[in-house]
Amino acid sequence: MKIRHITAGFCSLAAAMLLTGCELFGLDYQKAYDFDYEEGIPSNKVNMSTWDFIKSRPDLFSLLQEAIEYTGVESEFTQSGCTYLLPTNTAFNSETATDKSYFQEHQLTYFDDELGQEVAYAPITMTAYPKEQVKEFLLYHIVKGLYTHTNLPAEPTWYSTCASADTAMINMYILKDRNPNITFNNFDGHYKSEIKPRTSNLYSDEGSYIHVIESWMDRPTRSQLNMK
Known part of the structure; x- marks a missing residue:
């Protein structure tokens, strides 16, 4: 009984x-x-390319799409054998202090003639930044190789991205707590800890994994990577 x-x-x-x-x-x-x-299991296929998936959800990815088109890297989002970390609009433009959105953390300045001084403001579009900066940001969110719940380790591990900088590494692992999930860039000194996907393990037509995130990823420093 x-x-x-x-x-x-x-x-x-x-x-x-x-x-x-x-x-x-x-x-x-x-x-x-x-x-x-x-x-015999639920399918995680989105039945379209990663780029088409981004375009199909302007409610989530309009700012990401704008950034991709601004830098002309559309082809980078149709690759096979990659893991895409797709930041939602919240990752870019949230005004909630604890979210630490990209626009809030990367404010620009202009000279106010009336005040006679520089004034900081949060942009509303990634086109406000230099193209090369935005391009590297986007490529940093593309991890080389296929990584998801089934093959990530339980210990923090560094993985190469498509960005060019020698510190352009992403840290990923399965954080074992009450609700085990993929955790991104959970290292000392990152602007935000324990970033987990909103939705994960999606699989695109070109053969890449997609993890949707509501935060953006910041590169580690050389010292954080223990690089000389």
Whole structure:
């Protein structure tokens, strides 16, 4: 009798977790996974390229799309064998102090003639920054290789990105807590700790993984990488 009760309880918990996962995949959290009857598991395929996926969700990625078109790196978002970390609009323009959005952390200045001094302001578009800066930012969010829940280690590990700087490494691992999940750039000195995906493990038509994040990634320094 006890075994029966435990089994029933476990099944109820599993059903609840599956429902939650389906809601999260929705990106609104997006639509639920389509069931793959051949594999016998929910499908994580978005049935389009990463670039088309970005364009299909302007409610989430309009600022990211604008940045990609501004720098002309559309082809970088159609590659196979990559892991894309896609920042949502929140990562760029949130005004919540604890979010530490890109625009708030990278304010620009102008000279106010009336005040007679420089005044700082948060931009509303990535086109306010130099193209090379934006390009490197975008390429830093493309990790070389396929990485998701099934093959990431439980210890912080550095991975190469498509950005050119010698410090352009992303730190990823599975953080084991009550809700284990991929954790990005969780190293001492990063502007924000324990960044986890809003939605993860999506798979594009070109054969790359997509993790949707509501924060942006900042590069480590040479000392943080233990580089001489």
